[in-house]
Amino acid sequence: xxxxxxxxxxxxxxxxxxxxxxxxxxxxxxxxxxxxxxxxxxxxxxxxxxxxxxxxxxxxxxxxxxxxxxxxxxxxxxxxxxxxxxxxxxxxxxxxxxxxxxxxxxxxxxxxxxxxxxxxxxxxxxxxxxxxxxxxxxxxxxxxxxxxxxxxxxxxxxxxxxxxxxxxxxxxxxxxxxxxxxxxxxxxxxxxxxxxxxxxxxxxxxxxxxxxxxxxxxxxxxxxxxxxxxxxxxxxxxxxxxxxxxxxxxxxxxxxxxxxxxxxxxxxxxxxxxxxxxxxxxxxxxxxxxxxxxxxxxxxxxxxxxxxxxxxxxxxxxxxxxxxxxxxxxxxxxxxxxxxxxxxxxxxxxxxxxxxxxxxxxxxxxxxxxxxxxxxxxxxxxxxxxxxxxxxxxxxxxxxxxxx
Numbered sequence: 498x499x500x501x502x503x504x505x506x507x508x509x510x511x512x513x514x515x516x517x518x519x520x521x522x523x524x525x526x527x528x529x530x531x532x533x534x535x536x537x538x539x540x541x542x543x544x545x546x547x548x549x550x551x552x553x554x555x556x557x558x559x560x561x562x563x564x565x566x567x568x569x570x571x572x573x574x575x576x577x578x579x580x581x582x583x584x585x586x587x588x589x590x591x592x593x594x595x596x597x598x599x600x601x602x603x604x605x606x607x608x609x610x611x612x613x614x615x616x617x618x619x620x621x622x623x624x625x626x627x628x629x630x631x632x633x634x635x636x637x638x639x640x641x642x643x644x645x646x647x648x649x650x651x652x653x654x655x656x657x658x659x660x661x662x663x664x665x666x667x668x669x670x671x672x673x674x675x676x677x678x679x680x681x682x683x684x685x686x687x688x689x690x691x692x693x694x695x696x697x698x699x700x701x702x703x704x705x706x707x708x709x710x711x712x713x714x715x716x717x718x719x720x721x722x723x724x725x726x727x728x729x730x731x732x733x734x735x736x737x738x739x740x741x742x743x744x745x746x747x748x749x750x751x752x753x754x755x756x757x758x759x760x761x762x763x764x765x766x767x768x769x770x771x772x773x774x775x776x777x778x779x780x781x782x783x784x785x786x787x788x789x790x791x792x793x794x795x796x797x798x799x800x801x802x803x804x805x806x807x808x809x810x811x812x813x814x815x816x817x818x819x820x821x822x823x824x825x826x827x828x829x830x831x832x833x834x835x836x837x838x839x840x841x842x843x844x845x846x847x848x849x850x851x852x853x854x855x856x857x858x859x860x861x862x863x864x865x866x867x868x869x870x871x872x873x874x875x876x877x878x879x880x881x882x883x884x885x886x887x888x889x890x891x892x893x894x895x896x897x898x899x900x901x
Contacts, residue, residue, distance in 0.1 A: 530557065534556060589756060634699060665680045724890060734760075737752070746883060764806070781843050782879070789882040790880065814842070814865060835864070
């Protein structure tokens, strides 16, 4: 039975009297107009005066019914509140379900677009390499064709010479001896011996050697690596993330997003998608002309709803109103000295040593370092009104040679 079905019978106006058929006492055949509070059952006037109900609290039925309805009204309130809570939860679940489908569709679309770029690159690379192979084939075939043509001429010349000499040798003696001198000269071949052609074959190794690696190495020119990407499931509804999840800006219109536990609710904040619980990690953020931003790290257990800047699980540098501060609640903030306009901020986390540093890479200036013994996973933290962008790093392919 649902909560709504359970509540419906009691939602009538308590001031309206119930009108029903006359019900008689099964013992005395007298109309039931009274109610025994001890036995919690309707009784008639004869029952009231019987030994069974001596000393019992007997009240008029309509009065008792009214009191009991008021009592049930009070008891219904928690059920009605629970019903409202469940209905609101269902609306949230419906919204989440719809958002899951939208996320899947958009993500699938982006995956296909990214792979199409890779496929296009591979198709172009394949075509270029086949073209290079065909070009080499054509050049070397042409060269061999020229050599074969020259060789045919030499073969024809030698064949003609041999036939002529053999003909002279078949003549009568006087004729043979009369032309002997010229025949001997003709028999002396001045043609150089044919040479074996070096480099005539297709350089197969050039085309196939480490082919996949060389294509991958070249592919890195079109591939960008960003050390931190943003988690859209944590983004405040007024934040808009770029498709590659590296840029974020605040928008006027609140986006219809599920109010999931991971999402920030009060401040326009968003977390990085990957948390760190060991090692050293670094990321650069382009703030540009942005004069209202917060950068730092937040512990995994950090509060996402309501006030979180006063909690003890957030370490950050904040720039606003031409003032830059560093803060790690509940400690008081530290005012930082900034001599030049900040365009980029480098954030470096050494989880094992318990250090979180901020610097200006353009001017090679250190801003602040927090020292804290981290005990749980921390996530890169970003809050902004104008745009922020996490900068990509140059990807490179390296080969480690095995030592003998």
